[in-house]
Amino acid sequence: MIAMTMAVIVGCGKKEQPEASGSEPLEVSVTVTEIADNKAVVTASIVSGEAASGKIVTNYPMTSVDFDYEMEISLINFIEKEGQAMTFPYTVTLENVRDDFDYISAVLVYDETGRAAAAASCIWTGDGIPDGWSQDNSAGQLEPNEW
Numbered sequence: 001m002i003a004m005t006m007a008v009i010v011g012c013g014k015k016e017q018p019e020a021s022g023s024e025p026l027e028v029s030v031t032v033t034e035i036a037d038n039k040a041v042v043t044a045s046i047v048s049g050e051a052a053s054g055k056i057v058t059n060y061p062m063t064s065v066d067f068d069y070e071m072e073i074s075l076i077n078f079i080e081k082e083g084q085a086m087t088f089p090y091t092v093t094l095e096n097v098r099d100d101f102d103y104i105s106a107v108l109v110y111d112e113t114g115r116a117a118a119a120a121s122c123i124w125t126g127d128g129i130p131d132g133w134s135q136d137n138s139a140g141q142l143e144p145n146e147w
Helices: 002-011 072-082
Strands: 026-035 039-048 053-061 083-084 092-097 101-111 116-125
Touching: 026 101, 026 116, 039 053, 039 101, 053 072, 053 092, 072 101, 072 116
Parallel strands: none
Antiparallel strands: 026 039, 039 092, 053 083, 053 101, 101 116
């Protein structure tokens, strides 16, 4: 599980943007950690530059992704459509994450002019109890049958 979490951290992050004249380039990152027990922690942060606002998608099912998330314009369009407004730094703990189910988390930042300036995404897999299974492998509390 630690190796999977480390792979997630290494595999996620930022996409560098060209430097604007006279200012630091705006870069953003998104990471997903503590993936266990049907939970995950999504964190988005500014790596460099200053963002005016942002949008985030925390856990969108990869089975529903019908675009090339490696192409930045497609990723930006996806986040603008599916994302929710947020401020930096951003951290949320997700619950009810499905075991062995792939998700995408993505973040988009806007500069002071309102232009989409940087985006980042992370693909990750949930871990925990499979759907429909109890933690103690029992059927739960059963009432006696009355005939």
